[in-house]
Amino acid sequence: MKNKGPQFAIQRCVGVALSLVFATVAAIVPPSLADDSSSSLATMVSKVHYETLPNGVRVILYNRGIAPVFSGAVVVRVGGSDEVVGQTGISHLFEHMAFKGTRTIGTKDFGREQRLLSRLEELALESNAAQNLSPEQKEEWDEIHEDLKEIWVSDDFSRRYEKQGAVGQNATTDKEFTKYFVDLPRSAFEFWCQMESDRLIRPVMRQFYQERDVVLEERRMRSDDDPGGRLYELLLGVAYQRHPYRAPVIGYEKDIRSLTATKLEEFRKKYYVPSNIVVSVVGRVNPEEDMKVIAKYFGAMPKGPEIVRDIPVEAEPEGERRATIKMAASPQVIVAYAKPNYPHPDDPPLSVAAEILSGSKISPLYVELVRRRQLAAGIVNEEGPGNAYPNLLMFGATVKAPHTTDQLLRAFDSVVDRFRRTGPTEAQLEIAKRAIGMSFLGHLQSSQALALDFASSELMYGSWKASVEWYEKMSQVTVEDVKRVVDTYLVPDRRTIATIESNS
Amino acid sequence: MATRIFSTFAALLFVGSIGCSLGPLSGERGSPSRADEVANFKPIQPEEWRLANGLRVLYLKDDELPLVRGRLFIRGGSLWGPATPVGVVSAMGDQMRQGGAGSRSADALDQDLEELAATVTSSFSTEFGGVSFSALSSDLDQVFPIFADVALRPRFEGDRLALWKGQSLESIRRRKEDPSTVASIAFTQLLYGDSPYGRVSVERDIGAISREGVVSLHQKLVKPDGGLLVVTGRVDRPVVEKLVEAHFGGWGARGELLPPAPPVTNQPKPGIYFIELPFSQAAVQMGQLGVPRLTPDYPAIDMFNEVFGTSGFGSRLMQRVRTELGLTYGVYGGISPAVVKGVNYVFLQTKADSVAPAIAESIGVLSKMQSAPPTAVEMEEKTTAIENSFVLNFDSIDDIAVRNARLSLLDYPADYDQTYLTKVQGVTPEGVQEVAQKRWDPSSFVIVVVGNKTAYERLEKALQDKNNPLSSFGLSKLRFESAIVMQ
Numbered sequence: 001m002k003n004k005g006p007q008f009a010i011q012r013c014v015g016v017a018l019s020l021v022f023a024t025v026a027a028i029v030p031p032s033l034a035d036d037s038s039s040s041l042a043t044m045v046s047k048v049h050y051e052t053l054p055n056g057v058r059v060i061l062y063n064r065g066i067a068p069v070f071s072g073a074v075v076v077r078v079g080g081s082d083e084v085v086g087q088t089g090i091s092h093l094f095e096h097m098a099f100k101g102t103r104t105i106g107t108k109d110f111g112r113e114q115r116l117l118s119r120l121e122e123l124a125l126e127s128n129a130a131q132n133l134s135p136e137q138k139e140e141w142d143e144i145h146e147d148l149k150e151i152w153v154s155d156d157f158s159r160r161y162e163k164q165g166a167v168g169q170n171a172t173t174d175k176e177f178t179k180y181f182v183d184l185p186r187s188a189f190e191f192w193c194q195m196e197s198d199r200l201i202r203p204v205m206r207q208f209y210q211e212r213d214v215v216l217e218e219r220r221m222r223s224d225d226d227p228g229g230r231l232y233e234l235l236l237g238v239a240y241q242r243h244p245y246r247a248p249v250i251g252y253e254k255d256i257r258s259l260t261a262t263k264l265e266e267f268r269k270k271y272y273v274p275s276n277i278v279v280s281v282v283g284r285v286n287p288e289e290d291m292k293v294i295a296k297y298f299g300a301m302p303k304g305p306e307i308v309r310d311i312p313v314e315a316e317p318e319g320e321r322r323a324t325i326k327m328a329a330s331p332q333v334i335v336a337y338a339k340p341n342y343p344h345p346d347d348p349p350l351s352v353a354a355e356i357l358s359g360s361k362i363s364p365l366y367v368e369l370v371r372r373r374q375l376a377a378g379i380v381n382e383e384g385p386g387n388a389y390p391n392l393l394m395f396g397a398t399v400k401a402p403h404t405t406d407q408l409l410r411a412f413d414s415v416v417d418r419f420r421r422t423g424p425t426e427a428q429l430e431i432a433k434r435a436i437g438m439s440f441l442g443h444l445q446s447s448q449a450l451a452l453d454f455a456s457s458e459l460m461y462g463s464w465k466a467s468v469e470w471y472e473k474m475s476q477v478t479v480e481d482v483k484r485v486v487d488t489y490l491v492p493d494r495r496t497i498a499t500i501e502s503n504s
Numbered sequence: 505m506a507t508r509i510f511s512t513f514a515a516l517l518f519v520g521s522i523g524c525s526l527g528p529l530s531g532e533r534g535s536p537s538r539a540d541e542v543a544n545f546k547p548i549q550p551e552e553w554r555l556a557n558g559l560r561v562l563y564l565k566d567d568e569l570p571l572v573r574g575r576l577f578i579r580g581g582s583l584w585g586p587a588t589p590v591g592v593v594s595a596m597g598d599q600m601r602q603g604g605a606g607s608r609s610a611d612a613l614d615q616d617l618e619e620l621a622a623t624v625t626s627s628f629s630t631e632f633g634g635v636s637f638s639a640l641s642s643d644l645d646q647v648f649p650i651f652a653d654v655a656l657r658p659r660f661e662g663d664r665l666a667l668w669k670g671q672s673l674e675s676i677r678r679r680k681e682d683p684s685t686v687a688s689i690a691f692t693q694l695l696y697g698d699s700p701y702g703r704v705s706v707e708r709d710i711g712a713i714s715r716e717g718v719v720s721l722h723q724k725l726v727k728p729d730g731g732l733l734v735v736t737g738r739v740d741r742p743v744v745e746k747l748v749e750a751h752f753g754g755w756g757a758r759g760e761l762l763p764p765a766p767p768v769t770n771q772p773k774p775g776i777y778f779i780e781l782p783f784s785q786a787a788v789q790m791g792q793l794g795v796p797r798l799t800p801d802y803p804a805i806d807m808f809n810e811v812f813g814t815s816g817f818g819s820r821l822m823q824r825v826r827t828e829l830g831l832t833y834g835v836y837g838g839i840s841p842a843v844v845k846g847v848n849y850v851f852l853q854t855k856a857d858s859v860a861p862a863i864a865e866s867i868g869v870l871s872k873m874q875s876a877p878p879t880a881v882e883m884e885e886k887t888t889a890i891e892n893s894f895v896l897n898f899d900s901i902d903d904i905a906v907r908n909a910r911l912s913l914l915d916y917p918a919d920y921d922q923t924y925l926t927k928v929q930g931v932t933p934e935g936v937q938e939v940a941q942k943r944w945d946p947s948s949f950v951i952v953v954v955g956n957k958t959a960y961e962r963l964e965k966a967l968q969d970k971n972n973p974l975s976s977f978g979l980s981k982l983r984f985e986s987a988i989v990m991q
Binding site: 064065066067068069099149154155158159162163164165166167169183184185186187188189190207209210211212213214215216217218220221224225226227283284328329330360361362370371374377378398400401427431434435437438441442444445447 | 538539541542543545547548568569571614615618619621623638640667670671673674675677678681682683782783784785815816817818822823826827828829830831832833853854855885888889891892893894895896898899900901902
């Protein structure tokens with residue numbers, strides 16, 4: 001049950017790093033192997049190349065792998081937590097638009113296109129983001145689109161990537177980050193730098209109103225029609241009263257409909273600035289020659305204004321909150337405890353506590369709720385929805401018929417209460433720490449995951465090694481630490497419970 | 505949340521996931537051009553040997569991390585299992601690991617694996633089954649025997665089987681809460697009918713699964729004949745040879761391969777089948793029965809798929825239905841071969857209002873593939889894409905070993921990888937058009953739509969319009985309960 005449930009889509013970003021190889025091994029295996037690993041660790045760390053370009057873009061390169069290929073990532077420190085009501089979903093919609101091309105990619109005649117797009121935008125601004133086009137405006141709108149269709153080269157940006165051999169070309173947006181990533185053969189390295197820098201510097205908001213419809217479809221799929229998605233949205237809206245974590249990353253439907261190309265352009269100017277971007281490459285790299293190429297393309301990005309984040313602070317919780325959604329779906333439960341985020345010292349012990357409680361087939365919540373009493377079909381835990389601000393430790397369970405959410409919650413409480421009284425055994429603690437270690441080792445094997453984690457650690461904590469530090473702290477967690485954090489945080493007054501009750 | 509196509513996160517976090525890397529890097533001598541590095545690359549080949557009982561072993565050393573992985577691939581699955589109860593083969597596959605093994609009770613097995621920080625999994629589907637492990641190198645001596653016990657000596661404890669049955673019933677109850685799941689079950693059943701390819705387990709099947717049935721199935725299906733064991737990681741060959749011989753050398757062979765997979769005899773009835781459920785989006789799955797693997801035109805089929813609908817944003821389906829019209833978040837289509845007859849499919853989801861145009865536009869994209877060959881530009885784009893991305897199949901030692909095993913299990917020719925690019929380069933635009941004409945016939949489509957009342961009304965109205973490409977189809981309603989009920 002270490003896999004996270006589908007209802008929690010965003011994962012913790014403090015993750016993988018090199019020294020975890022050392023730390024894991026030191027904790028688990030005989031000294032000979034630990035020595036082995038610490039020497040391979042030293043080799044690995046020495047291979048990480050870190051550099052800041054004059055304009056402020058940070059670059060991380062790490063050489064590994066057996067084939068001439070690389071995973072490239074460009075990560076921007078912007079996401080749902082930077083959004084305000086009225087414009088929720090803007091980071092995510094911008095991420096979609098970043099695949100629409102640039103002044104030279106995706107168009108047959110940029111000059112003419114630009115004139116048509118400005119007229120389109122005037123119409124949009126006169127008609128409440130093109131939601132209330134008058135019949136005359138609609139006619140002009142359609143005529144402009146007929147002209148634009150002749151100029152647009154659909155999906156030119158993605159198709160150029162595919163031709164170069166790109167695999168897994170994609171992007172994600174979460175509460176803190178927008179991440180663009182792709183795997184490519186080494187021969188396409190300069191091409192990658194060119195494409196990624198071009199879309200950062202000269203993106204064009206073409207086909208915007210079609211893409212807004214695509215995102216509305218995405219929202220229907222992920223939130224409206226998915227019981228787990230609706231439950232998660234409900235939970236965050238109750239657990240957070242002021243902080244932007246309360247809004248879904250994909251945005252509220254009303255907000256998505258009100259977005260315009262103009263608003264996205266303003267958004268880009270504010271957040272897509274060099275100091276807010278990390279470029280990270282893992283695979284076959286050669287720092288000396290590759291840095292020249294990176295500097296040529298990413299160094300061309302003009303400096304931007306400093307980002308000022310004025311984000312409302314969430315008050316400490318003062319009592320249990322509950323929310324229920326009635327719908328034509330089987331019951332589900334999420335119990336979410338408010339907790340501090342890393343680098344607070346209580347963060348690593350809480351991860352260990354969660355692993356002990358529900359992370360494995362021998363964990364008390366699994367054994368009691370799933371196996372022995374069969375009140376739940378499954379149980380998962382996750383920390384989120386982001387890591388830059390105080391967050392939640394969440395336990396999610398699907399209720400097994402004919403049982404009820406109440407029965408499940410009572411049993412959940414009795415397990416957690418017992419755990420609070422007894423604390424973990426030394427054996428439980430060690431097993432949980434090893435499991436987290438193995439999970440990191442598995443993670444480390446993906447070059448793409450490593451590239452993304454270097455970048456997000458750097459952007460969130462100012463150091464690509466931040467995850468190392470987290471891991472080392474996790475390895476040192478004691479039975480007393482776990483007892484302390486369970487006593488402090490896993491209490492009813494700090495939690496929000498959200499449930500789905502079947503209305504049929 | 506908030507991914508363009510789909511999040512890779514779940515896959516990345518899976519503890520036992522495939523993919524590791526870093527052999528010793530060759531020392532930097534000079535610096536070849538980036539293009540030369542790719543052009544001159546030759547993937548390493550796994551070492552291979554065979555046990556007396558016929559089990560083949562593939563091995564590659566990988567020193568990067570102090571880990572070892574193993575995967576046992578077994579030929580056999582529900583195509584050779586009993587007709588009823590449906591689901592007994594997947595129960596058997598799951599319970600090999602969950603129900604205890606060798607000298608260990610189910611509880612002891614869970615406890616010991618957690619203490620070793622090791623993972624062992626097992627599963628069986630239609631054609632193949634498998635058991636895998638992942639462990640620290642230092643614990644290999646302890647984990648490997650457990651891995652062999654799970655494969656060869658599962659205990660199938662009754663209370664764990666009961667737990668599995670309860671969880672399966674719960675997932676059956678929840679099927680109707682996801683439009684794509686409903687559509688997929690109906691689509692499969694309408695295409696393959698009442699056969700091992702089309703059956704989907706329902707409540708009474710789960711109830712009828714017994715321990716005796718699972719035990720006898722294990723005795724019948726879990727044999728080394730034609731199977732493969734892949735081992736990679738920080739471990740030397742002599743150690744692997746010894747462990748494999750000690751734990752799998754005595755595994756009795758059946759002595760013959762399984763008979764060929766049963767034929768596909770169902771003749772699907774074309775039409776639009778509507779299942780009414782209150783979702784805001786309609787899920788559409790449409791298509792027809794397809795081809796076996798490795799038909800002589802498989803390189804042309806691969807090129808067809810790339811142009812038509814499997815290459816993401818570069819595909820015609822995505823460009824038309826998503827990018828230009830904004831009708832869907834995702835639309836995918838192509839020819840998916842299988843052992844006897846695969847599926848030619850188009851899948852999409854769209855809001856209730858736009859279900860008719862989304863289907864019509866997708867079929868329109870297919871018709872264009874039939875009426876004219878792809879352009880020279882498209883052919884060049886796709887051929888180059890396949891050539892350039894090929895090297896990405898060989899970035900990790902584990903990927904290489906598993907790829908070799910898979911190609912072998914699917915009975916691909918030994919020179920498949922070596923000849924593939926040449927074959928793709930030989931495909932002509934007319935060859936792709938021929939695939940579209942010969943392999944597809946939209947008038948024989950089964951079209952499953954799961955949607956709300958509005959979606960139904962929109963479809964009904966569209967069918968009355970003689971100019972709509974859907975107008976020749978009949979529209980009928982189906983019920984979906986624990987499984988689809990055909991009328």
